[in-house]
Amino acid sequence: MRSFKSILSIALASASFASAQTYTDCNPTNETCSADTGLEQWTLTSNFTNGKSAFSKSWTAATGTTMTFGDKGAVFNISAEGQAPTVSSDFYIFFGQVEVKMQAAPGTGIISSVVLESDDLDEIDWEWLGGNNTSVESNYFGKGNTTTYNRAIYYAVDSPTTEMHTYLIDWTEESVKWSIDGTVVRTLEYADANGGDNFPQTPLRIKLGNWCGGCSSEGEGTIEWAGGNTTFDDAPYIMYVESVKVSRGRESK
Numbered sequence: 001m002r003s004f005k006s007i008l009s010i011a012l013a014s015a016s017f018a019s020a021q022t023y024t025d026c027n028p029t030n031e032t033c034s035a036d037t038g039l040e041q042w043t044l045t046s047n048f049t050n051g052k053s054a055f056s057k058s059w060t061a062a063t064g065t066t067m068t069f070g071d072k073g074a075v076f077n078i079s080a081e082g083q084a085p086t087v088s089s090d091f092y093i094f095f096g097q098v099e100v101k102m103q104a105a106p107g108t109g110i111i112s113s114v115v116l117e118s119d120d121l122d123e124i125d126w127e128w129l130g131g132n133n134t135s136v137e138s139n140y141f142g143k144g145n146t147t148t149y150n151r152a153i154y155y156a157v158d159s160p161t162t163e164m165h166t167y168l169i170d171w172t173e174e175s176v177k178w179s180i181d182g183t184v185v186r187t188l189e190y191a192d193a194n195g196g197d198n199f200p201q202t203p204l205r206i207k208l209g210n211w212c213g214g215c216s217s218e219g220e221g222t223i224e225w226a227g228g229n230t231t232f233d234d235a236p237y238i239m240y241v242e243s244v245k246v247s248r249g250r251e252s253k
């Protein structure tokens with residue numbers, strides 16, 4: 001019963017997450033969409049300690065999000081219920097590397113996220129639970145397939161909510177590799193993603209966000225997964241992103 005309950009809550013949590021912060025304006029699997037904008041250069045470094053100009057060039061804040069920038073980079077500030085600062089890249093990549101140097105937000109139930117997502121809901125993620133100062137979750141989805149929720153794996157990381165770390169996603173046709181501070185912690189081979197059918201293999205864009213999974217607007221399953229009910233006694237709960245370095249594919253040989 002206990003294990004069933006925990007599987008169920010994870011399912012509810014992820015389903016709710018999918019609707020809370022991930023969405024698609026146009027799903028090309030069942031409608032005709034305009035072409036995705038690619039990244040022009042091979043490598044883009046957005047160093048948010050350089051302020052708004054580094055941001056405005058390549059990123060857009062979601063409706064309702066006001067970004068500020070400081071010594072620690074982009075500030076994803078939650079100081080009250082109902083706030084969920086989220087930004088996305090103006091471009092997509094079709095295989096490549098995404099390296100994010102960041103510090104996750106503290107706070108029970110507060111979720112920092114780096115989500116690579118396509119219009120037809122392929123997805124590669126990092127997520128940090130603000131009440132957990134020792135780990136990070138890695139996850140992926142293929143074509144929005146949420147039949148099972150058994151793909152999340154947690155890895156140890158030292159004080160993610162008080163220290164900057166470098167988190168890398170290296171996405172090729174053959175595999176997805178997640179690395180922390182230069183060490184590969186997880187490798188997903190193409191064939192291991194449901195024989196390749198659920199391997200992320202369509203253009204992804206990058207979404208960075210901070211949201212409240214422990215707020216009363218969320219379902220009980222989400223609140224449990226997020227680590228419990230959020231209180232704002234210790235707010236603000238801030239996720240800082242110093243920089244994002246994106247490389248698309250590999251230079252042709």
Ligand SMILES: *[C@@H]1O[C@H](CO)[C@@H](O)[C@H](O)[C@H]1NC(C)=O
Pocket residue numbers: 027029030031
């Ligand atoms: C596209 O298909 C998905 C999955 O079948 C469905 O959930 C979604 O509502 C559809 N979208 C449109 C715009 O038809």
Ligand SMILES: *[C@@H]1O[C@H](CO)[C@@H](O)[C@H](O)[C@H]1NC(C)=O
Pocket residue numbers: 047048049050101242243
């Ligand atoms: C971002 O810029 C700051 C200030 O120039 C520099 O100290 C820092 O190393 C840069 N970060 C990255 C990841 O390049």
Ligand SMILES: *[C@@H]1O[C@H](CO)[C@@H](O)[C@H](O)[C@H]1NC(C)=O
Pocket residue numbers: 068075077078079236238
């Ligand atoms: C976060 O937001 C609160 C409320 O607006 C503000 O007082 C605080 O200065 C902000 N923190 C940072 C680091 O910008």
Ligand SMILES: *[C@@H]1O[C@H](CO)[C@@H](O)[C@H](O)[C@H]1NC(C)=O
Pocket residue numbers: 131132133134135154155
């Ligand atoms: C943090 O998450 C890890 C991995 O899920 C878990 O083993 C650990 O008990 C958690 N720590 C706290 C304080 O919840």
Ligand SMILES: *[C@@H]1O[C@H](CO)[C@@H](O)[C@H](O)[C@H]1NC(C)=O
Pocket residue numbers: 145146147148194197198
């Ligand atoms: C969705 O995932 C389930 C479980 O991994 C798998 O059995 C099923 O074939 C997948 N569906 C599609 C359309 O790929």
Ligand SMILES: *[C@@H]1O[C@H](CO)[C@@H](O)[C@H](O)[C@H]1NC(C)=O
Pocket residue numbers: 106107133159161162
């Ligand atoms: C996270 O752990 C570090 C090192 O133990 C500690 O200094 C810091 O206060 C912790 N942060 C939170 C929010 O508990």
Ligand SMILES: *[C@@H]1O[C@H](CO)[C@@H](O)[C@H](O)[C@H]1NC(C)=O
Pocket residue numbers: 223224227228229
């Ligand atoms: C969160 O608060 C609700 C309402 O007070 C309570 O029923 C629930 O058990 C709490 N959830 C957790 C995970 O603590």
